[in-house]
């Protein structure tokens with residue numbers, strides 16, 4: 001399933017990115033080891049989504065290096081597509097393929113990218129749907145599912161490619177409150193199975209229960225890195241203290 | 251009444267409409283194929299392709315069909331000495347083929363615009379999700395974007411097909427024996443029957459285009475439900 005046993009899965013070195021004049025990522029250095037769960041937190045507009053999106057090159061970078069399992073991200077073409085297949089991504093708005101059934105959403109990647117025979121892809125797809133608890137919805141279209149179910153399907157779709165690392169960009173923030181936990185439960189079960197994950201989320205419960213490390217971003221920079229417990233109880237920087245005081249007052 | 255049946259035995263209106271149908275079907279097929287190729291080029295990340303496709307679409311879109319028909323029928327043949335059929339071919343005439351080519355080229359720009367408007371209705375997240383699971387550009391387009399874009403394009407494509415059917419009359423000017431040409435000849439010989447002639451020909455076109463319109467409306471409603 002994975003290339004080698006130890007060592008960093010994701011390495012970002014001196015990564016810079018601009019949107020016009022806006023310095024969205026400012027000298028980002030981040031190493032994520034195999035099996036590690038990194039939670040990214042920060043105010044709106046601080047660059048969390050952009051950070052995630054550069055890791056599978058949905059956004060290009062202006063300088064610096066990003067390596068996945070030791071290999072520098074290719075620029076374009078076949079090599080990039082192959083690498084993206086090994087990096088699972090879960091979006092805030094699910095982005096399930098609207099014209100395909102739930103099961104087809106899962107099997108598309110394996111059959112087209114990995115050339116897995118359809119029958120085998122379906123079998124494995126059903127296992128994954130079973131695992132995220134939506135196997136009984138396999139033949140429905142995404143629009144017929146609740147948000148929580150859609151997001152669990154999206155996780156299964158990413159898992160179908162046997163990724164080395166999973167990126168989650170605010171996977172629960174578009175959900176009704178009663179559906180947040182069903183998605184977090186699936187994510188926690190992935191953590192227990194040793195999946196390497198980068199998770200942008202403000203769900204403190206998840207960060208404390210499942211996170212190995214919290215990375216706090218502000219204005220495109222990583223301002224503070226700490227264990228979840230230390231970060232939430234004793235933030236070191238003024239910006240983190242300010243941010244936490246705002247989200248904790250509710 | 252006698253004069254009308256006399257006229258209808260002089261002129262084969264049915265076979266003229268059959269020619270219209272053939273022009274429509276082949277022209278539509280050509281326009282769909284060309285238009286899809288142009289659209290794929292238009293949205294491709296390769297700047298040269300997308301610029302060329304935009305140029306083609308705009309030039310063709312703003313050129314009258316008559317000019318395009320003349321260009322292919324006389325220009326291409328006379329100047330460049332290109333004929334796609336042996337001049338002696340009994341089944342397919344040079345003007346029929348050039349008529350089809352002109353119709354296909356002209357309407358390919360409308361097809362491309364319809365498809366592009368359909369692509370614009372597909373949320374950006376769909377393409378990102380496709381790329382994120384490792385599909386390359388062609389696969390993303392084929393498996394995810396175009397099938398959804400096509401649904402959004404059915405209604406404008408339907409209008410394009412109806413326009414194409416009616417525009418087949420333009421190739422009368424390059425000598426294809428389709429309905430408009432026969433109508434012109436009938437009016438010359440039976441000027442007193444101008445009203446019945448008009449009613450007959452107009453009815454013929456309504457019989458061709460009305461079902462087209464109904465089918466496309468039904469189809470686009472159905473696709474909207476499936477979304």
Ligand SMILES: Nc1ncnc2c1ncn2[C@@H]1O[C@H](COP(=O)(O)OP(=O)(O)OP(=O)(O)O)[C@@H](O)[C@H]1O
Nearest residue numbers: 019020022024042043044045046047048049050051
């Ligand atoms: N495609 C783009 N073009 C221009 N500016 C952009 C683009 N995408 C993001 N930005 C800007 O870059 C900055 C960082 O955006 P990003 O989405 O990474 O922030 P974020 O931390 O994920 O915020 P949020 O919590 O609101 O999701 C923001 O100021 C945003 O407006």
Ligand SMILES: [Mg+2]
Nearest residue numbers: 048049050170
């Ligand atoms: Mg974001």
